Amino acid sequence: MTLRTHPNLADPDATYAALLAAHKGLTPEESHALNARLVLVLMNHIGDAETLAQALDLAKKA
């Protein structure tokens, strides 16, 4: 499977706001922990190792 890099969110602003809202009021450590859990949840959702490798690559290069 190829990593989707074209826009895929129906409402980008709302989704982005939801991400910020989840972090609202958290200390930097709590935010890190939340992000770590979120990465794991999404990683499992994607499942495919090749797609994940592409995602890691893109994130590292950005």
Next chain:
Amino acid sequence: MPYAYRPFPVVPVKTPDRRHKVAIVGAGPVGLALAIDLAQQGVASVVLDDNNVVSVGSRAICWSKRSLEILDRLGIGEKCVEKGVTWKVGRTYHKGQEVWNFDLQPDPGHKMPAFVNLQQYYVEEYLVERCLQLPLIELRWKNRVTGVAQDTQGVTLTVETPEGPYQCHTDWVVACDGARSALRGMLGLDFDGELFEERFLIADIEMKGDFPSERRFWFQPDFHPGQSALLHKQPDDIYRIDLQLGWDADPELERQPERVIPRIEKAVGHADFRLDWVSVYTFQCRRLRNFVHDRVIFAGDSAHVVSPFGARGGNGGLQDVDALGWRLAGVVKGRDPAILRAYDRERCFAADENLLNSSRTTRFMSPADGAEREFRDAVLALAGRASFARPLVNSGRLSRPCTYPLPGADDGLPQGARPGSVAPDAPLPAGWLIELLGDQPLLLALGCAAPEVPDLAQLQLDRTPEIIARYLGPAPHALYLIRPDQIVAARWISADTETISAALTALWSPLS
């Protein structure tokens, strides 16, 4: 009752010493097992050990199914199972809640259980007893090897004894002298890998308890805040407790009973126990780049060390013996020494698998500060709530035999018996299939007759549910060539004499 150490008799060596075919340095589980394997193949050896008792302190306790099969081939497997505590279920907890469990033998119909727990000193005691039954083995206690020199003809070891030093001349040396291998040092070989900046308190305690025969592992338990803990049951009412201490702990201080006892009281919930043995360890994952150095061959901890969470040290070492014994015996009997390269290749491959698993576990248990710890904690936090996170919880991936990368895997027969894997066990009308395999090459003819092949023993078996499931799959019949170490060398749905003969010859080729 504490184990009663009985010193083995130290017999002065008559000098000048006779020339040996094989000298084994180190009478730990690996050296002793190798001597037995060679003797069963008709090859004599002398075993030199600097001590004269079995392992002081228990060290290894978990022996895998594959080790038990190997020990059974060597004559002591049943004794180990009888004395040991059999288990197959492991449970992992996070802050009091069970977050992951595994059953290592869900499938019945094997002679040997997934694991038994048995103190290393018992295993060594049984191995020594077995050695004493075999006239081809000479055990020399209080013989410390302090020098080595080799040329194309053989090796000369300098050996210190209570009566003074002597020279031991031999065709081959197998260095089974443990993690701090003197021979490795004398040959100036690098031992590459990593040291984990972590300390563990390892204690054996004697107590009456009704803990189940399961492996139990805790991350951040209330009784040992912020760290991890492991509890294992052994025979004689002995329990093994591992407590993670952190890198800053002072090993000398932590070994003191006044420090140890309160920690264990908290872990087991009472004070009614006797301290049997305590040590503080730092673990490493390292290996030699090559295990064969001309006429000096390394096996066991001298060749590779791993952290013990996964029980891959001693179990890996016994598999070294398995892969080496028949080949070295072949060389002593005149085969091309180049076949030892196949030992080197197979066991380096296996060591990498063991090192990979052990270091991943150690990192999970003892993550570096920063992202490593954040993700580890995230896995543990999620594991209680979401099942996907549970397989990510890593408290040890327990020793399994590796499958050597041999060709011929994709022929429609079951993957579990593909070339390179251990021939799966199966119940027979009387006894077990695994009991009939090993020590020499064998052609298994399953559900058919086999063509006659010179110098190759045959065993014909009927189709049973287990034979079908483990060896045949949809195929009506099959032929399996099994190596002396019970590894599947080659297999066919049908084959003629020439094909099978060629596969038999290939066993003795360095490229096989």
